[in-house]
Amino acid sequence: MTVVNIQADTKLHLESPFLPAPAEIVRKDRLNDTETLYQLRLADGTELGQLPGQFVEVSVFGIGEAPFSVSSSPTRGDAFELCIRRVGDVTSALERLALGEHIGIRGPLGRGFPLEQMRGRNVLIIAGGLGIVPLRSLITNILDEREDFSNVTILYGCKTPKELLFRDELNRWQAREDIDFRITTDIAEPGWKGNVGPVTTLFRRLAVDPRNTVPVMVGPPVMFKHVVKQVLACGIPEDRIILSLERRMKCGIGECGHCQINGIYVCQDGPVFTYAELKRLEEAML
Numbered sequence: 001m002t003v004v005n006i007q008a009d010t011k012l013h014l015e016s017p018f019l020p021a022p023a024e025i026v027r028k029d030r031l032n033d034t035e036t037l038y039q040l041r042l043a044d045g046t047e048l049g050q051l052p053g054q055f056v057e058v059s060v061f062g063i064g065e066a067p068f069s070v071s072s073s074p075t076r077g078d079a080f081e082l083c084i085r086r087v088g089d090v091t092s093a094l095e096r097l098a099l100g101e102h103i104g105i106r107g108p109l110g111r112g113f114p115l116e117q118m119r120g121r122n123v124l125i126i127a128g129g130l131g132i133v134p135l136r137s138l139i140t141n142i143l144d145e146r147e148d149f150s151n152v153t154i155l156y157g158c159k160t161p162k163e164l165l166f167r168d169e170l171n172r173w174q175a176r177e178d179i180d181f182r183i184t185t186d187i188a189e190p191g192w193k194g195n196v197g198p199v200t201t202l203f204r205r206l207a208v209d210p211r212n213t214v215p216v217m218v219g220p221p222v223m224f225k226h227v228v229k230q231v232l233a234c235g236i237p238e239d240r241i242i243l244s245l246e247r248r249m250k251c252g253i254g255e256c257g258h259c260q261i262n263g264i265y266v267c268q269d270g271p272v273f274t275y276a277e278l279k280r281l282e283e284a285m286l
Helices: 089-096 129-144 167-175 199-203 221-233
Strands: 021-030 035-042 055-060 064-069 080-085 102-109 122-128 152-158 180-185 213-218 242-244 272-274
Touching: 035 102, 055 080, 055 089, 064 080, 064 089, 064 102, 064 129, 080 089, 080 129, 122 129, 122 199, 122 221, 129 152, 129 213, 152 199, 167 180, 180 199, 199 221, 213 221
Parallel strands: 122 152, 122 213, 152 180, 213 242
Antiparallel strands: 021 035, 021 102, 035 080, 055 064, 055 102, 242 272
């Protein structure tokens, strides 16, 4: 049995973790009615230095601050990307900003995915809804270094086809012969010709080698319960199943206690965990 050791490699860009570093908005792409992809560059010209799975705190000056997963791979240069849903004051104010304007960035923060321990292994990536946002960073990193990994399988599920994110990239992943990409929606819409059903239906006819596969999943809590059960049924041990808790966080540095679960701080001890770490924390899986 191989125990996955998840490590953090946080590189803050200022001496104080409370002070945001300025970053310029260099590109904005509307993905659907509520999600926008922002490309940002730190004003001092340095790279963010994130690991796939880490997050940053975003400040819109005079409005507030909120945490968001980094959606781009560190293999893609000095700019980085955040996919953000418009749901409140900070995100609405962010959407009103123009190219060339600045926001504040604290981070990268938290534990990322154990990328180094995936090298040479099969990787099974399972995304539900907005879970594709942090997983896009991991997927891009793996595809940029494809020769370092064995079989790569990506399962992606959404409620409806119109909610699918990164459509151009999904088409490119679908066309690649060196990965197995499968997609589903809970509800079919006119013109949808893909699979219909929860993401667990994509496990049908899926061959999984339990001795050499690292599964990684991000999605809503209701997804974890069913997907973990499916992965365990494949014979993969609990300490090799990787999950990310993409919720609850606020300050990002363990000061406010907003993300605390029975002594665990999601923002510092996570957001990436093994299932073995979380299975006894009932609140974490709700």
